[in-house]
Amino acid sequence: MLDRSMRALIARPTDALARALDRPGITPDGLTLAGLAIGLGSAVAAGVQWWGAALVLWLLSRVVDGLDGALARRRRTAAPEGSTHSEAGGFLDITADFVVYGATVVGVAVGATTGFDAPWWPFLLVLLAYYINGAAFLAFSSIAERTGRQLDDGRSLSFLGRIAEGTETIVVHALWLILPFWAAPIAIGWAALVGVSAVQRIVAGYRALR
Template identity: 45%
Template sequence: MLDRRARALLTPSLDAAAARLAALGVPALALTGVGWLLGVGACVAAAFGGWLLALALWLANRLCDGLDGPVARRRGSTDLGGFLDLLADFSIYAGFVLAVGIAAPDARVACLALLVSYYLSGTAFLALSSLQEKRKAIAPDNRSLQFVGGLAEGTETVIVYCVFCLFPGHAQVIAWVFAAAVLITALQRVRFAVLTLHTPSSPRRT
């Protein structure tokens, strides 16, 4: 819901930083790898109740994620880079929820519900992306995959994980509310699929 506004606000600064990193020869995959390690650190810190450290590492992870794409576009983006970037994001998203469940036992059922909602929303997202590519749909934001928006997008995830770190005593409520938001997003993607995929795709020419 907030991704478009967040990108409009942050893109100029991220592009400027990415231009400097690209000029220095920093590979986009290196940023993806460093970001993933920072994300793993955030998960470990959260699991042990080090919430302020988890917050700092989580924000650093998001910064790297915001830089690797612009750097890749300057140095030459690859499908492998897009694949690894998405895999890194999904693994940290899930790992952080697992860490919250470890640190806050009363929130474990809510965290499990959140992971299930991620599974449903992620499946809808990946299936839609694949079918949109099959139909030769053009991704409007130069990202590796076609993103279908909804109530809970990347920006909302960043905010919610920050709220987890700042108010860990309310983890159960936070997880339940966000699980509902992600489930609504999954339903929005299903609705989008019903509206856009009901006609047969054009046959591929051989």
């Protein structure tokens, strides 16, 4: 819901950071892998209840995740006319995002259940909601690309934006790490919100492809 506004808000600082990182030896794929490693570090830190470290690593991983695309676009713009570019980076980026999101849910669940006797099932609901959302928008993106109905907003995939998007995910995962003793209630509310988004995406995708 907030992605479009947030992307416009951070566009200039993100481009400035990408310009500073545009050096030999630094690649968009390298940034993607760095964000993946930092995100997994956040999940591990949450699992052992190092909540402050987990929060810092989580936010840092999302900053790095935003820079890989900005650097890729910068280099694509500077490439000679007529040159081609690979879509492998976009594939790697979305895969890394899925890994980090899922791992962070598991990490918070481990930390919260062992440290605060939280139940497991709210986190399982979040993972189920993530699974359904991922299936919906990945299937839509694939079919839309094949049928010429893709949505182009600068991302690698045709993204069906709804209530729960990347910005909301970053905020909620941060809240888990700031308020781990409330992680289970937050997870219940978040699972419901992501579930509503899944239904919205399924309906919107079906209508768009009819």
